[in-house]
Amino acid sequence: MADTRHQVQSGNGNGLTAILGAGSLGRLWAALLPTGTTTFILRQHAPEEHKPDVTYRFQGCHGSQFPVTVPSMDWTTRHPDVLIATTKAGDTLSALEATLPNLKPTVPVVLFQNGMGSQQAVAERWPNRPIMAASTTEGANRPDNSTTVHAGRGETWIGALTPSASPLVTGVANQLKASGLVIHEEPNILRRLWGKLIINAGINPYTAILDCANGDILDAPLFRETIGQLCLELAEVMHLEGLPPRSPEDMQSQIEAVARSTAKNTSSMCSDVRRGKPTEIDYINGFIVSRARAHNLPAPVNQMLTERVKLRTTKLHEPLSDSPGAT
Ligand SMILES: NC(=O)C1=CN([C@@H]2O[C@H](COP(=O)(O)OP(=O)(O)OC[C@H]3O[C@@H](n4cnc5c(N)ncnc54)[C@H](OP(=O)(O)O)[C@@H]3O)[C@@H](O)[C@H]2O)C=CC1
Ligand SMILES: CC(C)(CO)C(=O)C(=O)O
Numbered sequence: 001m002a003d004t005r006h007q008v009q010s011g012n013g014n015g016l017t018a019i020l021g022a023g024s025l026g027r028l029w030a031a032l033l034p035t036g037t038t039t040f041i042l043r044q045h046a047p048e049e050h051k052p053d054v055t056y057r058f059q060g061c062h063g064s065q066f067p068v069t070v071p072s073m074d075w076t077t078r079h080p081d082v083l084i085a086t087t088k089a090g091d092t093l094s095a096l097e098a099t100l101p102n103l104k105p106t107v108p109v110v111l112f113q114n115g116m117g118s119q120q121a122v123a124e125r126w127p128n129r130p131i132m133a134a135s136t137t138e139g140a141n142r143p144d145n146s147t148t149v150h151a152g153r154g155e156t157w158i159g160a161l162t163p164s165a166s167p168l169v170t171g172v173a174n175q176l177k178a179s180g181l182v183i184h185e186e187p188n189i190l191r192r193l194w195g196k197l198i199i200n201a202g203i204n205p206y207t208a209i210l211d212c213a214n215g216d217i218l219d220a221p222l223f224r225e226t227i228g229q230l231c232l233e234l235a236e237v238m239h240l241e242g243l244p245p246r247s248p249e250d251m252q253s254q255i256e257a258v259a260r261s262t263a264k265n266t267s268s269m270c271s272d273v274r275r276g277k278p279t280e281i282d283y284i285n286g287f288i289v290s291r292a293r294a295h296n297l298p299a300p301v302n303q304m305l306t307e308r309v310k311l312r313t314t315k316l317h318e319p320l321s322d323s324p325g326a327t
Contacts, residue, residue, distance in 0.1 A: 015175060018073055018080035018103075020095055022054050025112055026086035027148040028140035030070045031058035032179035039080065041073045044098045059149045068148075075102045082172050084110045084134075089118035089283040096122060100129070108168045110134050110158060110176075114268065115283030116197050117290070123161040130165035132172060134158045135192045138181060141271070151265075155182040159189025194243055198234055200284045202227060202255030203262075204269035205305035208279060209312060211270065215263025218256060227252055230301040237288055240295040273312055281309040 017033055019026040020041040030038045042051050051072035059065045073080075083103055087095045092113055103109075108130040111119050119133045137154030158173050160166040173183045186192050206217040217223045231248035238246060272279045285302040292299035 014079070014081060015178070016078060016080045016082075017175060018078075018083045019070075020083060020085045020099055021087035021091075022070075023086060023088075024140040024142050024148060025136075025138070026084075027054075027056060027058070027068070027070075027142070028138060028150055029084060029086070029176075029179060030054075031066075031068045031148065031150075032181060033176070034178055037178070038070055039073045039078060040070050041083075041099055055146075057147045059147060061150045061153050079104065080107060082108050082110065082175055084112060084176075085122075086112045088278070089113040089115050089280045090278055092118045093121050093125065096125075100126065105129055106164075108132055108165055108172050110172060111161075112136060113280075113283070114196065114200055115280050115287060116193055117283045117287045119161060119193065127162055128164065129162060130160075130168050131162045132158055132165045132169060133161050133189045133193060135186070135189065135196050137196075139265070152262075153181075155184065157184045157186035157189065157192045159186035159192065161189065191243060194238060197284065197287070198246075198251050199255060199258050200269075201234060201288060201302070202230060202251070203259050204267045204279075205281060205285050205309050207267040207270040208273045208281075209305070209308045211273070213263060213270075214259045214265045214267055218259055226301045226304075227255065230305070231255070233292065233297075233299040233302055234288060236297060237291050237295070237299065240297065241291060269309065273309070276313075279309055279313060281306050285309075 015037050017029070017038050018041055019030055019038055022040040022042060026040065030040065040054050053072065054070045056068055057065055058068050080103070085092055085096060092111065096109070105128070110132045111122055112134045113119065123131045134156055136156040138156060139152035139154065140148060141151050142148050158169055160169055169185050173185050177183050203214055203217065206220065206223050207214055210217060210220055210222060228248065231251040234251055235246055235248045269279045269281065286306045288302040289299045289306055292302070
C-alpha cells in the first residue's frame with residue numbers, strides 16, 4: 001500500500017511541490033526536497049514559449065556541493081500538491097495573479113515572504129483558497145547566477161491564513177519535511193510573522209542606510225540614537241493591533257542579540273541596495289508606518305528609516321553629476 005503520510009489531502013497525491021520564484025529561497029527548497037518532486041514556475045511570457053530547466057550548483061551549510069536541475073512547470077502535464085511562493089513581497093500578488101488561474105482551487109499556497117502586508121493582500125484577494133504563510137530563519141543566497149548557498153540553518157513555521165487552509169497544514173508541513181529542514185506547524189502564524197518583523201525592522205534598514213554588516217549597526221550613532229524610539233513605536237502599534245504586549249526594552253535586547261549573533265551577515269535589505277534591487281522596506285518599516293497611520297499614531301523613526309532606505313535606492317541609480325555624459 002502506498003505511504004500517503006507525506007501527501008497533502010487535497011492534492012493529487014504525487015508529492016509535487018511547485019515553487020513560484022526561482023531565487024535564493026526557492027532554490028534552497030528545490031535543492032533539498034527529493035529529486036523529481038519539485039518544479040519551478042517561471043515568469044509568464046508567451047504561452048507557447050519554451051521554458052528551460054533551471055540548473056545550478058548547491059552548496060550546503062557544511063560546504064558539501066552538488067548540482068541541481070529543476071524542470072520548469074508544464075501545466076498541461078503536471079499538477080502540484082502544494083505551491084510555495086518564494087517571490088519578494090512586492091512581486092507576490094502579481095506573480096500569483098498570473099499563476100493561480102492554472103492551479104486547482106483546492107491546492108494549498110504557502111507564502112514565504114518576509115515582512116507583513118503582502119500575506120494579508122493575498123489572503124484578501126483569494127479568501128476561498130487555502131492560503132498559508134511561513135516564517136523561516138533559514139538563510140540562502142546566490143553569490144553568482146549559477147550557485148546557491150545555504151548560508152545558515154534555521155527553522156520554519158507554517159500556519160493557515162484562510163479558513164480552508166487549516167485542515168491542510170499538517171499535510172503541507174509533512175511534504176516539506178522531506179527536505180530534512182526543521183518545520184513546525186504554527187497555530188498563530190501572524191504572531192510568528194510579527195516576531196520576525198520586529199527583528200527585520202530593527203536591523204535591516206540600519207544596515208541598508210549605513211551599508212554595513214549586521215553587527216556593525218550596534219555602535220553606529222544612527223542606531224544608538226533611534227532604536228529606543230523605534231521599539232516604542234513597534235510596541236504601540238502591536239498593542240493597537242491586538243497583539244500580546246511586548247516591552248520596548250525586551251524588543252531592543254532581542255534585536256541587539258540577533259545583530260550580534262549574525263554580526264558578519266549582510267542583511268537581505270543591504271544586499272538588495274548593493275545590487276540595485278527593490279527592497280522590502282514597504283513591508284517592514286513601511287508596514288509599521290501604515291498600521292500606525294491607521295490608528296492615527298505617528299511613527300517618526302519608522303517613517304524616517306523608510307524614507308532614507310528609499311532615498312538610498314534612488315540615489316544609487318541617479319547618474320553622478322560629474323559622471324561622463326551628465327548634463
Ligand atoms: N533568501 C533567504 O534566505 C530568505 C528569504 N526570505 C524571504 O523570501 C522571499 C524571497 O527571497 P529571496 O529568495 O532571497 O529573493 P530572490 O530575489 O533571490 O528571489 C525571488 C525570485 O522571484 C522571482 N520572481 C519575481 N516575480 C516573479 C514572477 N512574476 N513569476 C515568477 N518568478 C518571479 C525573481 O525573478 P527575477 O530575479 O527574474 O526578478 C527571483 O528569482 C523574500 O520575501 C525574502 O524576504 C525569508 C527568509 C530567508
Ligand atoms: C535576521 C536578518 C537581519 C539576518 O540577516 C534577516 O532576516 C535579513 O537579512 O533579512
